[in-house]
Amino acid sequence: MKKNFIAGLLAALFVSSASAFEPFVIKDIRIDGIQRTEAGTVFSYLPIKVGDTMTDEKAAQAIKALFATGFFKDVRVEIEGDVVVVAIEERPAIAQIDFVGLKEFDKDQMTKGLAEAGFGVSRSFDRSMLERAEQELKRQYLTRGKYAVSITTTVTPLERNRVAINFNIDEGDAAKIRQINIVGAQAFSEKELLSLFQLRTPNWISWYTKNDQYSKQKLSADLESLRSYYLDRGYLEFNIESTQVSISADKKDIYITISVSEGERYIVSSVKLAGDLILPEDELRKSMQVKPGDIFSRERLNESTKAISDKLSARGYAFANVNAAPEVSKERRQVAFTVYVDPGKRTYVRRINVTGNTKTRDEVIRQEMRQMEGAWYDDERVKRSRERVDKTDYFSEVNIETPPVPGTTDQVDVNVNVAEKSTGSVSVGAGFSQSEGVILSGSVAQSNIFGSGRYVSLQLGTGKINRAIGLSYTNPYFTVDGVSQGFDVYHRKSNPTSLDYAYKTESTGGGIRFGIPIAEKQSISFGAAFDFTKVEIDREDSDTPVQYIRFSDKFCSSKNACGNVSVPLTAGWASDTKDSVLNPTRGALQKAIFEISPAGDLKYYKMSYQHQRYFPITRDMTLMLNGEVGYAKGLGGQEVPFFKNYFAGGPGSVRGFETSSLGPYEIKSGDVVHLGGTRRFIFNAELSVPVPGFGKDKSVRFGPFFDAGQVYADSESSVYDAGPVRMSAGLAATWVSPFGPLKFSLAQPLNKQENDKLERFQFQMGTTF
Template identity: 65%
Template sequence: MKKTPFAALIAGLFALPALAFEPFAVQDIRIEGIQRTEAGTVFSYLPVKVGDTLDDEKAAQSIKALFATGFFKDVRVEVDDKVMVVVVQERPAIAQIDFVGMKEFEKDAIIKALKETGIAQGRIFDRAQLEKAEQELKRQYLSRGKYGVNITTTVTPLERNRVGINFNIQEGDAAKIRKINIVGAKSFPEKDLLSKFDLTTPGWITWYTKNDQYSRQKLSADLEKLKSFYMNQGYLEFAVDSTQVSISPDKQDVYITINVTEGERYQVSSVKLAGDFSIPESELKQLVTLKAGDVFSRERLNDSTKAIGDRLGKEGYAFANVNASPEIDKEKRNVAFTIFVDPGKRVYVRRINVTGNTKTRDEVIRRELRQMEGGWYDADRVQASKLRLDRLGFFNEVAIETPAVAGTADQLDVNLNVSEKPTGNLMLGVGTSSVDKVILSGSISQNNFMGSGNNVTAQVNSAKTYRTYVFSYTNPYFTKDGVSQGFDIYHRTVNTASTALAYYSSASTGGAIRFGFPIGEKESLGFGIGIDSTAITTYDNSPPQYKDYVNKFGSRNLSLPLTANWASDGKDSYLMPTRGTFQRASLEVATPGGDLQYYRANYQLQHFFPLTSKFTLMLNGEVGYADGYGSTPDMPFFKNFYAGGVNSVRGYKTSSLGTPGTIVTQDGTTYRIGGNRRVVGNAELLWSVPGMEKSFRMGAFFDAGQVYGKGEPLSFSEMRYSTGLSAAWISPIGPLKFSFGVPLNKKEGDKSESFQFQMGTTF
């Protein structure tokens, strides 16, 4: 039998057969040369089927179709007695990809990036795609400032028509920015302008931030910061003329030159409003912070237009256009602005769509929303909804979009996407000092139990001094109106033998039921009733005050405490607040129905001030007062206040502070018995770490505090002060908190504790 071959390449490129043949009806099709590719795959790409007439044109089309798949590097069509024979030579497949010398990147991340260029295990090997992969890998290194990187690629044939690809990488050192010059800046010192940049020359922290490595994206952002700075100082015509980035011959040093034109400084001659206001013009004018006579500031102008847009959005005008048009008088160096206001149509919310919640129930999210479906759009209510969801602590991120409904002019949807995070916490608390052993405590809690939004907590503290076993449950929506209900069951033992406190031991068992009532968007009231049984044991070396109390009131007391509290939370974030105020007041009263009658009152005020985009000042103040009343006017000593430790005055050992009226000396040893009044103040400068703004924050603190005995005057000369550094990290294994405190006015008998930390894991 005679076979008639066709030149594959010529036919593929020019659709002309090498040899002509008489057309014939195909009785069968045979595939030869395939090793990995299934015959059915080849058949699926052939434009010829059994029964079709094969001619020169159809043969050429078949060759072109198979070449187009990229599976084959050679294709021929032969004829064997009315049988169409397709002879192919497969391209090799990629069996493995290896990297030698790669330290800068994780292997999995690079393999994922190369896959987008067509190079991946199991895919057909293509030399052109390999060259693209090399360029992509080099681009990744250049983005990290490694301009001297050298990449050598080796392709090794393997059995069964496969190849292995090896990338041999000589990374070299990352190039560092040695100098940044700003040419044309006359009004401000260059060092002040460069302080606005993220890019910088090598410094003490650039090993972490990598800001001493050139990045086109970072430079663009820095140039925009530079422009904003000048614009906010009145330089309306400021411009960046050009930038030059040069690299030293050894590719280790980068030099950046920025050429600018400052222009003249302008003052505002007038600011007018024009357009359809829909809101009284007098009210909108109050939102304009840029006034006639002020030095021009783009930031203040933008804030004004945004405030007007937000005010219109509160009335349902979600698509309002507010734009400022300047009129520049170059001779007088004045600029007049006309702010054009176009509210557009008032719109309402068609649907609220919730996505991203794989665990949390829809109802748990929707009950926090203040914007309702079918109601007029209110920007303030949408923002309040986002803030309430943030405060739940269930989500890493809450994103809201408000797209217009296609085909309508007065409707929009609210698309709410949440990114859930682990809400279970396994916490370990650790305290240590040079003279004391390590003290451990732990708790396990689930703030979003089975996605219901309910809180379940079991706490265990097995330290030698304090042992605590607590089980708590809270339903924040016991009623649909937001009334919460919860209960606590506990057993606590105290043995002060190894502490700064006077020696005694106690065991308390009890429980409580509580309710919370929302009285505002940010405020709530809480009430509770409980029962507590406490047994007190004194020893030979216990202070007389303790022994006298037990002799007078007995070694076991039953109390029926009533509690009331008020809280107002205006912070902008649950985990990392940067602005807002938090207040809390609480009162505990032991009713006459029990053996003890006393009351304890506490008040806390905390405020966060944003100083800059990176720095926040936190001020915190706490006061407490307690006393007995009725038939037992003596305050139970085990209900006294204490100060010192990680939650009050850092740098001092827990509960170690006290005035003369709260100290007893026995056998040459000084002990604390606590007081009925407590004052604590904290000031802390907080700043975020670049690249970890939502998870890591450091601080420099100044703490002050003291407790006072009954009848003692509140003397600030008796206050104790400390300073130090702190760090808080929402890590992948859970929240971590560290502090290093140094007492500033430590006196004889005070006990210091420099390093304290708290760690935990989430699930």
């Protein structure tokens, strides 16, 4: 029997015509040496089959094809008569991968990452793949600034041709940025320029921000910030000559040197408009923020061209091109701009497509759209539509795309893609306080019940002092044009006698309300309610305030208890032009509410107005102002019911004073009893700036504040001493956490009076102002 051997990949690639066997017809093919691999798998990769003519070239192709699979350590082709024998030696399989010393990363995530790169359990072991796995591990550590990382790999053979891989990792310490130098900067101080950077040298907050760890991506962003800073201040020829990043010999310290060329500062000499000006030139010039004589600013120039583009978009020209061409005069240090306007064709919206809403009905999303089908395309309306859909808070993501309609040049589709999120909540709580004892509370709420966009909630609370149960329902689109409708029913009990308040109340009531949009960001509301409140006052107790006794004399029987009916009617107006819900930097919020109870036992009216305004001082600094006034008065000679009074003090009004501790009061048995009043005044001013070390992260901010406010009683109640307007100042910090906005304040009262109750550190959740 003639037997020839062709062994090894090199032999297979260089088989010559002087082969040791002549071509023959293959009668059979046999696979030898397989342990884990199925014979069918080997046959599927072989380029030969029974009946083919075996040649030197086909033998080389067979060896090359099997080596290429990566499954085999050695491949040989042997000839036994008319039978081809493929002898293989399988690579060992990876049985397990272990990490020793892994702290910076999660083990499961690291294992998953290596598997995605082709190195994982049950895969064939390959030395070259192992080296790539080591390099990938090192690369991951380099992204965390750990340049001193050392990785030692141990390969342990196991039974059944398997191996165990162990990565022994010495992570070392993260390299810190010890110095950042900017060479060539003369117009601005190095400190001013470095304040623009995310990368920083170590400071007290570096453990959280990690900004003292070098990142190529962060450095690129910082260089762009530096470039923009110069270009926005007239340095048209500014250039970054070089950037050098070096590391110390012990790989613990990083030094960054940036060399810049500032060039000269340029003045804008003229601005011209050219092209197809379909709008009046005077109207377009109103959008230009760059004027002759101004210092050149790339930011203002870009904002100008965008503003013109937005004007054209609002009239249906979705694909308008607006570009500014500069003409530079180096001798005069001046630059002239010609703004070319090409509106293109007027574009219409063919169809609005909604996807991703597995629970929420299409109509709930469509009713928030301000861009209509068949209408001109308006980029501002598309943005507003996205904001309104996102503001429903039914979705974790809202994305809108406007692709052109294939085969047309004047139509687009508006594709709205959303990702549903859980809109229901169930909460159960238990607590204990000295005043209320054991407190149990719970609520069930669904803000998008059955995907209809309607809100339903049930609240329950128990305690020694306050107990309540309530049901609320709101339909934001009671009518197709956006009129909302809702109702509330409740039953509440209050027994603050343990707090030296000599009265008890029990209220049952309900009401209906409507909201009517009168503009994109304005609405009015109306409501009517019925309330039955049972009041029990101990008139014989010497500690009972005079105000309570007067109420009891007028409305209650000798048994010290009375049931009073009121029919409050409400009307309100609201305007919200803030640019953000959580972190506003400009705009205003205004609310005006009028409540009157003209019928029933208790007759009164209340009026309140609130005005918040936000002023951007710099790009990162915002001044926030808030003012509130309230006034209440009885009707038909009555006093305002004492449980309808205004209160002040604490978070949301005058920080540094205990909640509801300002205004008229009486002293009973040495204790101060706060009664509230019928007139309320609040003023707040606060400066919001980023926390040093947090870079451009807007979720954490702080700043100084000043508060002032007071509550007063009617003139006939002057027996109660409210005192002067209380004022405080301090420092506040806001964190937009995953649980909602959290606000902390440390305040110092500026004009504390004798019986004031102070609370210098205070906490508030659910609001940022």
